[in-house]
Amino acid sequence: MVLDTDKEKWPVGSEVASLTLQEKEELASRLRQYIIKYTAKNGGHLSSNLGVVELTIALLSTYDFPLDAVIFDVGHQCYSWKILTGRADEFRQLRQENGLSGFPKTEESEYDSFNTGHSSTSLSAAAGLVRARKLRDESGKVVAVIGDGAISGGMAYEAINDICQEDDDIVVILNDNQMSIEHVVGGMSKHLEYLRVMPxxxxxxxxxxxxxxxxxxxxxxxxxxxxxxxxxxxxxxxxxxxYSSMFERLGFRYYGPIDGHDIGQMERYLRSARSIKGPVLLHVITQKGKGYSFAEASPSVYHGVAPFEIDLGLNNSHDSDLAVTWSQVYGSELAAMAENNSLICAISAAMTSGTGLLDFEARYPDRFFDVGIAEQHALTLAAGLAKGGMRPYVALYSTFLQRGIDQLLHDICLQNLPVTITLDRAGAVGGDGETHQGIYDLALTLALPNLEIFAPATQSDLRALLRKSQNMDGPVLIRYPKERVCKFSEIDFSQEADIDPYAVREIRSGEGLAIISLGTMVFPAIEAADYLSKKGINIGVYSLISAKPTNIHAIICIYKNYDRLLFIEDGIKESGWGEGILARLAVSGCDINGENMGTLYPLAGQAERSGLLSKSGLDAAGIISKAETLIENVKKE
Missing domain, CATH: 1.20.5 (Single alpha-helices involved in coiled-coils or other helix-helix interfaces)
Structure with a gap:
């Protein structure tokens, strides 16, 4: 029977505990339908949420929230939690601008006790909550829900070590679905497999x-x-x-494995864990994607999804856009390079599919390393490979590079090692909110010694940069956004063309104002210039793909023909690339009249990429408005 999930009333918080076991099982079915319906409509994290429905129901049936507290590691598995804590109606606007976040948000509800977004943080945060309550003489149990992928992260090990040393009164629920975003790798996954099959x-x-x-x-x-x-x-x-579990040897009371889809069994273990003092770990086995056949068959494909048709699934949904993504371009070019260069190897941090490396993994398994959720290890592993004579390429999401800045500086840049880091999802990132924005990488890395930084505008740029990088003597960072690759005949040369990555390319000539754009920001700049030209206003547009070093001499030469310069980047404005260029020009004694544009609202929350760019004026309309204002100001001067 198909339930009308929109019209029926949802239980809230402690009301779940009053339901019979049969009613809870019916609630689980209803939750799955509701989650599938609105994730298909708005996009979001599907497989992980379908796997923790019964676990969420059991938690609300046995603990006293919000007096007790639960922290979801990463947080993208919180959909059932949000629906059953008074946000069922708001869930219809999941991940939409001004709608409900796809991650826990303390500002949304008192049931959300800690904001999460990145991996392996829940145990540290839970330990802090436990100690704060103890010091303030406050009651309430603290629960951390962490996946078998996230618990392999180094920060989780640090927390486990400290929690057991302090004997913190904490319940850790290890949600073991044998997946992170993709299949879990490493020694921890082997240990959990050992625990699954033992008595x-x-x-x-x-x-x-x-x-x-x-x-x-x-x-x-x-x-x-x-x-x-x-x-x-x-x-x-x-x-x-x-046999024994490593968790017991460290100091946890370990119980499991437990069937994470058996509500009655889950409730018994959760009640027991609540009564025990000291650290307790419940090892819960769940199925990622449970209840939706497409997601059960391909859980990694349905981890994070764009809107799709429920009956057809992702692979069969109608999509007329045949353009390739930046990730696909990167993966195909690197695999082609590796065919002729046996020194090239690739490193992924649990993002093999997302970064376009599936083909490389299949073709060169001996030269491919998926290290799991371990960005710090990935970067220093790359440093060791480079020191040993290899040419490592590390593919990360921009937001996750933040976890490995020390390794990038200390182990790669200071030693000037030939490691290439490619940053996917750089710049504005739609849907996932402020924790997943790729807007900080330029500000964080521009000052690092020996590092050259590039932002390709076209796929030909990316291919050429990758080919050049294999012969460069020091570290290289290449950043690109999460979107389809744009093609523009004036700058998108043939794939075989040899480009000068340090050149400043003239796209439109003009007078008065010149826009110097970094990477893909050239496209809204061109659109703005073409619009203004129809009004009789001709401005210059220049494309630059080298953020560091930047060709300052070329910029000074351009300024000789214009009254004002405008630098545009898809990154944080404060302490970003444009601000740095203006500072360098000022220090060099050049009296240049210039301004810069970048991300103004890093806490804008979830919205589509286009909406986030628009909010900071980084779309054609925003650039037109800024250009007209600057031109008018020049006239007044």
């Missing part, structure tokens, strides 16, 4: 521990004696049978 640990029923705890005077001593016997018993079992 379950014998455990004393926690309800008896809870009852003993309530006995006056003698209760706590009895529990301590029982616990000491239990620990000794486990050591005997482990030494005899030869």
């Amino acid at each position: 379950r640990y014998l455990s004393l029923k926690s309800r008896w521990l809870d009852r003993f705890n309530r006995v006056p005077i003698l209760g706590r001593p009895i529990v301590k004696v029982i616990e000491s016997f239990k620990r000794a018993g486990r050591k005997i079992i482990h030494s005899y049978r030869g």
Whole structure:
């Protein structure tokens, strides 16, 4: 039976606990339909959310939220949580401008206890909440939900080490679906597989521990004696049978594996964990994409989706746009280069598909390394490979480079090693909000020594830059946005053409005002110039793809023919590329009348990429308005 998920009332918070088990199972089915419907309409994270429906219902049935607190690692699996904590109606505007975020937001609801967006942070944040409550003498249990991909991140290990040292009263739910965005890799995944197939640990029923705890005077001593016997018993079992979990050896009370789609079983374990003092880990097995056949068959494909038709799925939805993405261009060019250069190797940090490296992985498995959610390790691994004579290419999303800035500086740039870092999703990124914007990489990296930074405008630029990078002596960073590749005959040369990456290319000649655009910002600049030309206003447009070094001499020569310069970049305006160029020109003694445009609102929230660019005036309309204002100001001077 298909439920009318829009008209029926949704239980909120503690109301879930009053439902019968059958009603909860019906609620799970209804939640999945609702999530599929509006994720298909608006786009979003589908597979991960379909996997934690029963877990969310069980949490709300057994804990006292918002007195208790839950932190979702990464946070993109919070859809059921939002729907069942009073935001079901708002969910229809998921990921839309001024709508509901696809990640936990404390400003949205008191049920969201901590904002997340990047991986492996939940355990540290939960430990902080636990200690804050202890110091302030406040009650309430703290729960962290972390996936088997996220728990492989280095920050999670640091938190685990500290939590066990401090004996924090925390419940960690390890959501094990054998996936992060793609299949989980590494030693942790092997250990979890070992735990999945081994016999379950014998455990004393926690309800008896809870009852003993309530006995006056003698209760706590009895529990301590029982616990000491239990620990000794486990050591005997482990030494005899030869198995134990690393979590127990570190200091967690480990329970599992647990069926994450059995609500009754989940509730029993969650209640037990709530009564235990100290760190507890529940190992929960879930199926990513559960309840939607396409997502069950291809969970990584349906991890993050654009709008699609539910009955057809992603692969069969109508799409007339045959243009390639930047990721596809990168992947195809790198694979072609590797055919003729045996020194080239590629590194992914759990983003093999998203960064376009699937073909490379298939063709050159010995030279491909997916290190999992470990950007710091990825960069220093690349440094070691380069030191050993290889030519490593590290593909990251711009927002995730932030996690490895120290390694980029210390291990790559200071040693001037020939490592090429390609930053996908650079600039404004639609849908995921402020935590996933790629607007900071220029401001963070422009000052790093030895590093050359490029922003291609066309696919020919990217292909040429990649070919050149394999012969460069030091580190290279290449950034490009998440969008289809634009083609423009005046600057998009043949794929075989050899370009000068440091040149400043004239696209439109004019007078009065010249726009100098970095990377793909040349396209709205051209559109603005063509519009103004119809009004009899001819401005210059120049394309530049080298952010560092920038050809200052060429810019000074251009200024000789204009009254004012306008620098445009798809990145944060403050401390960005344009601001740096203006500062260098001023320091050099050039009396240049110039301004710069970049991202003005880093906290704008979720919206489409076009909307985010428009908000900062980085679309054609915004550039037209800015140009007209500057031209009018020149006339007044």
